[in-house]
Amino acid sequence: MATINFYLDKSDKKGFAPIHLRINCNSEQVKISTGEKIKPEDFDKETQLVKEKSVRVAEINHYLNYLKERADELFNNTYKNSYSNKEIKSKLTDFVNAYKEDHNVNIIREKVSLYGKPFTFVDLFAGAGGFSEGFIQAEHNNKFFDFLVANDINENSELTHVVRYNHQLGLDADFLCQDITEPDFLDNLISKTKGKKVDVVCGGPPCQSFSLAGKRKKFDKKDDLFSHYLEVIKVLQPKYFIMENVKGILTKEKGKIKELILKEINSIVDIKEIPTLTSFIKSLKKSNIDNDFLLDCLIKRIEIEQFTDTKAEEAKETYIKTIDSKFKKLTPKIADYKKSKTDERISTIRHGFNLLVRNKEWEKLKRDIIREKDFCNIDNDYFVDSFTQFLTDIDSNEVINKIEVAFGKLNVAKDFKKSCNDIIQALKIYVLNIDNCLTLIRDYCNKKQSSQLDKIINDIRLYRIEAPFVANSSNYGVPQNRERVLFIGCRKDQKFISEIPATVTEEEKVSVFEALYDLDFIGNNEEVHHYHLVDISKQYNGTAKKMKSLLKTRSIDGKPLKTNGKTFADWSKKGRLNGRFTKAKKPFYVKSTEALNNNEKVFDVLHNHKTSNQGEDVIKRLDIILKEGDYKKAKTKLDKCGLSTNKRNYNVLKPEKQSPTVMTIADDYIHYNSPRALTVREMARLQSFDDSFVFQGKRSTGGNNRKTELPQYTLVGNAVPPLLARAVAMEILKNIK
Structure with a gap:
């Protein structure tokens, strides 16, 4: 049976005594210096710990207890029955040396000197850091990745990140612990990039609400996160972005979710090309005189894409107020004064405009309700239907649907039906993504104009993507059959990547x-x-x-x-x-x-x-x-x-x-x-x-x-396997300009 204790050696000139670990077993003795020194009066021989009044008491006592536990394990709770004195000293010295090496190191050391050509990346929904880990492993032709920022909402993700990348590897990569749906998220993310241009954005928005392994829910707080992910892409405009998801996303709602994601990616525009598109739409007005109002609405909708945050909200508000103004002029023609003030249908249309103008406030409210609904675990109970109905009713699409129903019940005279239909169509344009707007513009084109539009569409789309790529992790050296879908967005000035080549055969x-x-x-x-x-x-x-x-x-x-x-x-x-x-x-x-x-x-x-x-x-x-x-x-x-x-x-x-x-x-x-x-x-x-x-x-x-x-x-x-992420990073390094 071994006895394990600490003792103080002779004090140095400053009065500090080294703390030693001593192990006695079967008349044999092992002594190891812990590397710590304290004033003799600060050491409690009975408890074998540093007294509470001492400086760094929590840290040193944690370290001493830790060493004692490891020493005890070697004798009393080990896979191996016996160790020589040399082996015991070697194993415990490993712990001591690691502690000494780390001791007094700043949280973030001076950055490792870089070599070759660095490309920057940001990791959203980072979790443990599977994407991050794979990206910093990658290197090709002296090109590598410089890690700027990771993001997640969980503190243990941040802790794991800080320990791994700041303390252990000495990188100055930052961490943003914030919900991506919060209004100031983008500003905070950009500030943490410290003015550097972001070359690659990667991440896997949480997908439990449509995972094949999980229950499907309406208005799950994780269901719409890909759109917030794409908002980051619109602002940062990286050379490449990768969005990882479960395979179930391909079949969710009979493939409609996949198509929606592709349309949203195709709706990220090159802002420099917007004037070319709007000029083209203006030229269509000559041959579409009766649709002058709708073509103007298409121009206004597309111009919204130039703006972010406050300016975008202002442009959206102006758009709705323009349509509201048209309705106000139309109202006396389709209803008498008394009817316009009391009629439920007219009120529905008028109040619908009010709801749409306040869309930003309603979206915030919806986000807060969904968060509280999730926190209270509202699902499969008597509450869920009323929550779902309310959240449905305040959505812009549903508001527009109700306005359309109200118009349909007004029995408007034939002379004014086109004006009513134009208002409804203008509202529908408001909620279209750019990809659907481009499809609508084609309806106003002749054959020659349609060919011109094709070229404009090719130029205005900032990212190219044909289809999502299904990657099985086992094809990349991972001992696991884990199928995941990768949406790889390639900026139009970069080489196109449609798949990640396997590194191993079956x-x-x-x-x-x-x-x-x-x-x-x-x-x-x-x-x-x-x-x-x-x-x-x-x-x-x-x-x-x-x-x-x-x-x-x-x-x-x-x-x-x-x-x-x-x-x-x-x-x-x-x-x-x-x-x-x-x-x-x-x-x-x-x-x-x-x-x-x-x-x-x-x-x-x-x-x-x-x-x-x-x-x-x-x-x-x-x-x-x-x-x-x-x-x-x-x-x-x-x-x-x-x-x-x-x-x-x-x-x-x-x-x-x-x-x-x-x-x-x-x-x-x-x-x-x-x-x-x-x-x-x-x-x-x-x-x-x-x-x-x-x-x-x-x-x-x-x-x-x-x-x-x-x-x-x-x-x-929940992590992306690092070797899969490494394969993605390697393919990007081979192609990135």
Whole structure:
């Protein structure tokens, strides 16, 4: 049995005594300097900690407790039965050196000296940082990416970002922790770019409301975020942008959502070309005298695209007031004075204009209601229909529909029907995107004019995109079949990219065993902080030869190599970052932003490798499912053993194949060799995160906390696999001008 304590060495000239760790075991003694010094009177020998009055008390005591815990683990709770004195000293010295190296480092160090040609990028809806990680790994012909800003609404995303990119890698990348739908979001984002032009924007707007794996809801706060994402694109006008989404978006509402997204992308215009288009529309008035008013409305609608924020709102208000003015002149011709003041139909039209003029205020109200509705979990209850109806009624499209119905019931004389129809059509133009406006303009063209319009359309569209691209992560060296849709927008002055070439063939794909075998040294309810040697021959006996054959040496992106390659596991341990990060600091974990501010860091060799405390029945259940190889096949046996469960599904990992899509709940997966769920680190490996990427904060959460918290498992499950992001970044670097 070992005794572990701290003692003070002789004080230096300034009166500070070094703190040493001392371990006594079986008449043997190991002494290690902690690297910390304090005044002898500030050390409490009984508690073995620094007294409360001391400077940096929280940080030093956290560090001493951490060292004591790690020393205790080596003797009392370890995979390996015994260590030599040399091994103990070596392992504990690793922790001490990491602490010394990081000690007193500023939150953001001076930026790593750049080499080659940097292109800038911004990561929206960043989560853990899968896109960010892949982009900073990429390098092609001495070109690479300079990370400017990441954005997410969750504090643990920010904490994970700050630790990884500011503290560990020394980058000056900023983080904006704000909802993209808030009015001042764009101003704040632009201020954080520090005046630099943004070359690439990437991000995956949350998509639970239309995910194949989730329930569909009306007016979910996450349903319309792609339009806010595109607003950022309109303002920043990057050379390329990538929007990642679930495959279900392609079939949502029979493909209408996909088509809407493409139309919105095609509606991002080159502002310099707007005068050419408006001049062309004016020229159409000569041959369309009867439609003079509608062509003017099309001009006004298109000119709105020149503006942002306040000016855009003013232009929209002017547009509606112009139509309202036309209606006011028409009213005496279609209704007598008394009727115009009391008639429900006239009032509907008049008040509809009031609603449309106040559209900005109604949109803010709608956003707040949707947020509160989501917070109160209004769904599948007696409240949802009334909320949905109200939110529908205040939408501009529905307001215009009601105005049209009111006009239809007025029984207007034939002489004034065109004027009424023009007002309705003008209101419909107001809510059209530019792509639909261009389609409408064609209706006023003859054959020659239609050819002229084709050229103008080609020039005015700022981005080119033909169709979304379906990418399976396993095609890019990720040991996971995760299909995602990529919308890749290419600015018209850049080379067109329609797909991301695979880096591995079907036969070359990385297996689950390759990704996880070297982490298979952990039992139930354990946390391991070191790597341990895994002896495949001992673990697998008769199948060892087959298991060893699954291991291949590869390039970073998964391509098998005959020489100079590394296994997927070795790449994970070494890291896939490019040569700019030779001065990267050791990875560490903190439980919160407060802990980071107090310097309460945990330096381990291996992070995030902890198993859940599963009860005996759960272990038996998982063991039966594991041996049957499939949850459905195991259900009969589970019933007989009294171990059945209401859980919808378990995914048994197959060592020779790729994993199914990694989600946010670890209990959905069963390890291929042990009746247990996966650790955060194992899920991160299946996502292709390096081991040096530490997921911060709480490990997991449940219940209503899932609305506000983003624990480690959720960070991992929601992330874009870095190797997929790397492939995207590489393709952009090959083509970007």
